[in-house]
Amino acid sequence: MSNVYVMDHPLIQHKIGLIRREETGSRDFRALVSEIATLMCYEATRDLKLEDVKIKTPICETTAKQLEGKKLAIIPILRAGIGMVEGMLVLIPAAKVGHIGLYRDPETLEPVEYYCKLPADCDEREVFVVDPMVATGGSSAAAIDLLKAKGVKKIRFLCIIAAPEGVERMQREHPDVDLYIGALDDHLNDHGYIVPGLGDAGDRIFGTK
Structure with a gap:
């Protein structure tokens, strides 16, 4: 089964508390989502492989560490996932960025694909799929189905x-994908919204309703 990591870092938890608040406006919400993404990226990249490389400091030659391969990609699920991209690029600026567009059918709650643009060598990269919210898991699972169909393995x-x-659906359908979660909430309500959640992340990021 996939590994599930629920973040317990105090800064992550503090900032999640701020974005949950009804009175937090779009400007602050966007900034906080980006900051949370940076902190989560730090945690989620903890086990990236390193290799030795010879370098020259102003003093002498020495052996330093660098990321092995260095091929990473960030794939946000549109539209809310866009809010996490810049925060992650702060730490991994060389990563390529693709986009997967999915919306949830209001009747069936199942995902419908409407856009997909990935880096040409996506199948050679370690891919970080990002979306602020995982409710039913339908969109998340569908996005990963799409990536796997295009040869992405990591x-x-x-x-x-x-x-x-x-989370249960993701573990069932994609047991090989590690999940990094800021907060694991209680349940879904009858409308498919996370409780207590924070409402619609896309609307709150972009100021729409």
Whole structure:
């Protein structure tokens, strides 16, 4: 089964508390989502492989460390996932960025694909799929299905808030994908929203309703 990592870092938890608040406006919400993504990226890249490299400091030659291969990609699920990209690029600026567009059918709650643009060598990269919310897990699972169909083998998934139902589905359908979660909430309500959650992440990031 996939490994599930729920972040316990105090700064992550503090900032999640801020974005949950109804009174937090779009400007602050966007900034906080980006900051949370940076902190989560730090945790989620802890086990990236390193290799030795010879370098010259102003003093002498020495052996330093660098990322092995250095081929990473960030794939946000549109539209809310865009809010996490810049925060991750702060730490891994050389990463390529692709986009997967999915929306949730309001009747069936199942994902419908409407856009997909990936780096040409995506199948050679370690891919970080990002979306602030995992509710039913439908969109997340569908995005990973799409990536696997295109040959991507190394996938990690980052979300800020998840419902147990979505995590269970991800583990069932993609047991080889590690999940990094900011907060694991209680349940989904009858409308498919995470409780207590924070409402619609996309609307809050972009100021739409």
